[in-house]
Amino acid sequence: MNSPLLLPILCYPDPRLHTVARPVKSVDDRIRQLIPQMLATMYEAHGIGLAATQVDVHERLIVIDVSETRDQPMVLINPVIEWASPETRKGEEGCLSVPGVYDGVERSLAVRVRALDGEGVQRTIEAEGMLAVCIQHEMDHLMGKVFVEYLSPLKRTRIKSKMVKAQREAMKE
Numbered sequence: 001m002n003s004p005l006l007l008p009i010l011c012y013p014d015p016r017l018h019t020v021a022r023p024v025k026s027v028d029d030r031i032r033q034l035i036p037q038m039l040a041t042m043y044e045a046h047g048i049g050l051a052a053t054q055v056d057v058h059e060r061l062i063v064i065d066v067s068e069t070r071d072q073p074m075v076l077i078n079p080v081i082e083w084a085s086p087e088t089r090k091g092e093e094g095c096l097s098v099p100g101v102y103d104g105v106e107r108s109l110a111v112r113v114r115a116l117d118g119e120g121v122q123r124t125i126e127a128e129g130m131l132a133v134c135i136q137h138e139m140d141h142l143m144g145k146v147f148v149e150y151l152s153p154l155k156r157t158r159i160k161s162k163m164v165k166a167q168r169e170a171m172k173e
Contacts, residue, residue: 004033004036004037004039004040005037005040006037006040006041006044007037007038007041007055007056008055008056009041009045009050009054009055009096009097010053010054010055010056010097011097011098011099011163011167012095012097012098012146012148012159012160012163013160013163013164014097016053016056016058017053017054017097017141017144017146018144018145018146019053019058019144020058020142020143020144021051021052021053021058021059021060021061021141021142021143021144022058022059022060023059023060023078024059024060024061024077024078024116026120027077027116027118027119027120031059031061031077032118034052034057034061035061035063035075035118037055038050038052038055038061038063039063039065039073041055042063042065042096043065043070045096047096048064048065048066048130048134049062049063049064049065049066049134049135049137049138050062050063050064050096050138051138051139051141051142052142053141053142053144054096054097054141060077060078060079060142061075061076061077062075062076062077062079062115062135062138062139062141062142063075063076064076064131064134064135064138066130066131066134074125075117075118076113076115076116076117076125076135076138077115077116077117077118077120078115078116079113079114079115079135079139079142080113080114080115081111081112081113081135081136081139082112082113082114082124083111083112084108084110084111084112084136085108085109085110085111085128086108087108087109087110088106088107088108088109089106089107089109090104090105090106090107091104091105091107091133092104093105093133093137093147095137095146095147095148097141097146098146098147098148098159098163099166100166101148101159101162101163103147103148103151103155105137105147105150105151106150107132107133107136107137108132108136109128109129109132110126110127110128110132111126111127111128111132111135111136112124112125112126112127113125113127113135148160
C-alpha cells in the first residue's frame with residue numbers, strides 16, 4: 001500500500017482560511033481517502049490537530065491525535081459542540097497555519113461533541129484538557145476562524161506582517 005500523499009497547509013493570512021466549511025454530505029471514498037492524507041500531513045508537520053479548511057478542503061472534517069505515542073488518531077466529521085463547560089482557562093496555543101506563533105487563548109475546560117467518525121458512525125465524545133482545547137481550536141477553523149483572531153489587533157497585525165514576510169522570503173529561495 002502506498003503512503004498517503006501529504007497535503008499543502010494554508011498559511012495565515014491566506015483568505016481561504018476564513019472560508020466557512022460546509023457539512024460533509026456522505027462519508028464516501030473521497031472522504032475516506034482524505035482522512036489518511038490529513039493524518040499523514042498533521043503527523044509530518046508535528047501537529048496534534050488539522051481541519052480540512054487548513055488543506056483547502058472546505059468541508060466539516062477534523063483529524064486529531066493528542067496522544068504522546070502519536071498512534072491514537074481521532075476523526076470528527078460534521079462535529080457539533082453539544083456542551084461546553086462554563087469554566088475556562090487561558091492556555092498557550094499554536095497552529096500549523098501560523099507556524100512559529102504561540103499565544104494565550106481562553107477556552108472551555110471540557111466539551112461534549114457529537115460527530116461522525118471515519119466510518120460514518122455517529123459518536124459522542126466527552127473531552128477535557130488538551131483534547132478539549134484541540135477540538136475547540138479545530139472547530140474554529142471550520143467556522144473560518146484562526147486562533148490569532150482572539151488576540152489583540154496589534155498582535156494580529158504583527159503576526160500578519162511576520163507571516164507575509166516569511167512567505168516572501170520562502171518564495172525567494
